[in-house]
Amino acid sequence: MTDVALNYYTLGEDIADKKAPQVAIDKVWETRKFQARLVNPANRRKLSVIIVGTGLAGGAAAATLGEAGYNVLNFCYQDSPRRAHSIAAQGGINAAKNYRNDNDSTYRLFYDTVKGGDYRARETNVYRLAEVSANIIDQCVAQGVPFAREYGGLLDTRSFGGVQVQRTFYARGQTGQQLLIGAYQQLERQVAAGTVKMYPRHEMVELIVVDGRARGIVTRDMINGKVETWTADAVVLATGGYGNVFFLSTNAMGCNVTASWRAHRKGAYFGNPCYTQIHPTCIPVHGDQQSKLTLMSESLRNDGRIWVPKKAEDCAKDPRQIPEEDRDYYLERIYPSFGNLVPRDIASRQAKNMCDEGRGVGPAISEQQADGTVAQVRRGVYLDFSDAINRMGQKAVEAKYGNLFDMYQRITGENPYEVPMRIYPAVHYTMGGLWVDYDLMSSITGMFVCGEANFSDHGANRLGASALMQGLADGYFVLPNTINDYLADAPFEKLDESHPAVVEAKQSAQARIDKLMSIQGSRSVDSFHKELGHIMWEYCGMERTEEGLQKAIGLIRELREEFWRDVRVTGKAEDFNQALEKAGRVADFMELGELMCIDALHRRESCGGHFRAESQTEEGEALRHDDEFLYVAAWEWAGEGAKPVLHREDLNYKAIELKQRSYK
């Protein structure tokens, strides 16, 4: 069989991480920390670091590097660093504290994370993540993060999505908010101390690379449209994920790929772009004016039971009228040992399967089928708390999930204490991102990538409560200990505004803005974004096929061409202009979307969040092909219109035995 994907890319040299020392897994981080060169505290004052993003990773890194004495320049597109989208994470944060005495350990967290990621993550990175997880909890408590406590005054924990130990620390349904506010407070403390300079409402629009080194960024001041350049000794991107390529996602409206994509075009490899996490417990779409989807914490799956009617003709009925024997608790049926707590990718795909079978619930929405016909499909499954209410009493359910129920009621106008909630999967997190080595340095020297923006420690699927852990691990403990090794060679040559590389970067950013403003076509930016999102969701969403992906690539190329010919950006460039902001982001999503499809097309296996219809077991479960695809796909930009170049980083499992994942 010839691989059709080869029409879309070229194969480059293999790559490998060269920073992790070759020692036993539990000694790697310790050894690396010892080997990494240091920067004398007096010299740190002479060095500067640019950090883009103020979420858990960026905010924590900026605060910590500020404390260390570096001059930090921190940028975000929001009006305050406290608004980064880490704030929306609900469920919790994992840590191998073993406070529950339930056989948890660093190794078990490591093992669960690698397994949960379907064996597509780099072992050394994941082990380090598990190792520093305990420190994160200590750090956050010291900052005043109000984690849930028991009456004895000690921290409460719960079990969370796909694991059998209670290692998840939480702050009601607002863990992300509390952790981010903790990091934000530390950041503002450094702003007050003068070590961090904060630039809100500044969007990075270009990377400055001098002689192969990342040396700065170009930003657009979102208030007055001014394009400015900033230089430093190192650049850190902590700019989050790119789920908004799907238009509808649980990401914030402003989340975008622009910083990462600009860096990618300047030489940073993009790792595993097709690995997208579709979260199973979101509120279903209500209509075509919808702008975003809202997630409800998957902790709901601890007590709620998921079902659809056994018979398609019951789907339009009031769920309370459907007798017990006519309900199909499909997750409990297919996965008896994990039941409703199977990992996210499985829960999501099964919900889709049920709806595809015609057993979905909620309003019927017209939907274009793969063969071009339009069908009426109900996209939703029930998440039912009636058993939990009977067992624990409404009061107890209210105490545990009250805020989530309120949110559901506010959005849908339905009372979940009486009517089962309707849920459907939605794009939530992107495991893919810029490729980094063990030190979190990208393939551009001097550019580091933290948090969701890097291709990360989650492999092909992320377990619940692990994103907060990774963001803070990178920001507080990993980057501040690895960036020294690079900065030990600094300060680098001083750059001024007239340096050719700085001038070039600024001009190209300006030219792009001018181009967007000059088209003055007929279609709004949002209409392009919606269309792109529709293509991505249809062909590069929960289930991907060779045929569909090829079609998607064609459609995206056409759409991109139309965008650059017919987009309408109103207003002026030198002004507060939200249409222009969106246009720049959507333009980059168009290029990213194509790369995601190419990556998905080339990976002819199912793994984690990436389900290829051609690669499944007889029972319809995901089937990996470790012999062919046990690698990270790191994509290199080859120029406008050229095929991207694939660099493979082989994954070597020494501490963990490879297994086909099973949750039955």
Added chain:
Amino acid sequence: MVKKFTMAVTGLIMIGFLLMHMYGNLKMFIGAEAFDHYAHWLKGATEDGGILYPIMPAGTFIWVFRFVLVLAVILHMYCALDLTRRSRQAAGRGYQHKTRLAQTYAARTMRWGGVIVLLGLIVHLLQFTIIPSSFYEGGAESPYKMVLHAFGQVWFVLIYAVWMALVCLHIRHGFWSAFATLGLNLSPRSRGILNGLAVFVAVVLYVGFMIMPVSVLFGWIG
């Protein structure tokens, strides 16, 4: 912030004074002798040397008392002016459409209400304390008769009633606000208690201050 605490403390001092003043007024019901004796006693003009004698020389207390009250009024006004000025500076352009959700009428009228109360106070002091003979010859010798004369007139009682209403409205919010500023509003329960107390004190003062003039007007006294 010191100013806000000053507002609170001086306000409470004045409320304390009003309660005492009300107690004194009610002596009207006992009779001319008791009322006049009380008035003179406060000034140290009775045979026993008056209030607080011999801790203070006769006639001293009233001056200390007046000094404290005047100081409280001045500080209260000064802080109010300054805090109002600050709020005005802090205000934006103002809304084209403004809906009020929580504020009571009392809270909203603190500033202008306060000014009106002050103007009324000046008139009140002039006629009853500073120039007691302005209304009634011999007012200085027999406050009882002076009061009888004053409240015997319908128009005067009406104005007095309106003025007292404004005073009590001011107290309704001021009492609660003072305790909140002094850090006593620490739970929904204490919020309820403080607001309840504020209404109670305002009502007690209103009734306590109005019952005597009304009685005079209808001839139940004298």
Added chain:
Amino acid sequence: MKLKLRIWRQASTNAQGSMVEYRLDGVSEDMSFLEMLDMLNEQLTEKNEEPVAFDHDCREGICGMCSLVINGVAHGPEVTTTCQLHMRSFSDGATIDIEPWQAGPFPVIKDLVVDRTALDRIIQAGGFISSNTGSAPDAHATPAPKREADTAFDNATCIGCGACVAACPNSSAMLFTSAKISHLALLPQGQPERYRRVKSMIAAHDEEGFGNCTNIGECAAVCPKGIPLESISRLNRDLMKAMFKGDGK
């Protein structure tokens, strides 16, 4: 649903603004308020007019970016964030007035967008616990009583949207400031800097030009996270103690 919208349009900070009227048809009651504005903006773009600028980001009620005064109430009639307000809260044919936050320390940037960085500067003055990364003791080293920890949490849910300031007749940011004071003062970790913090944060609050609290209660009535007036009283109590302690500036 059919709606008549009157929206504050202002080209820039120093420009003269005014209410401009728009009509919108075909609004679904399941739409969020911001989706309704998206719809208006799509139509304005179609007509080649400049869309209405408004701040928004997470659209799930937690980032604190959205900030509209709707019919004279900050965040509108449902005591939630603007993004969580749905059109079913309005009746067909309604007239809706939409204005930006108004307060001296919140200058308008454009249309409905205001500058709220003053709130960040209040936090900079002391809204934190000084604990460098790496220096923390084990999380269980200091137990924290559940009751206090829960109240600390209630206050920590503040999203910094500034609705309290927008609603306050005095343009005071005391509810915002007191939420942070309460959050940190109720935790054992917050004790060492407790009194220094309250003094510095109030000094910063006043310096930014916010007005004074007169315990009116409009702030708590609009707070999407239900921060109560009690927090302000707690701040006052701590501030009085701080004055006697002579700690901080």
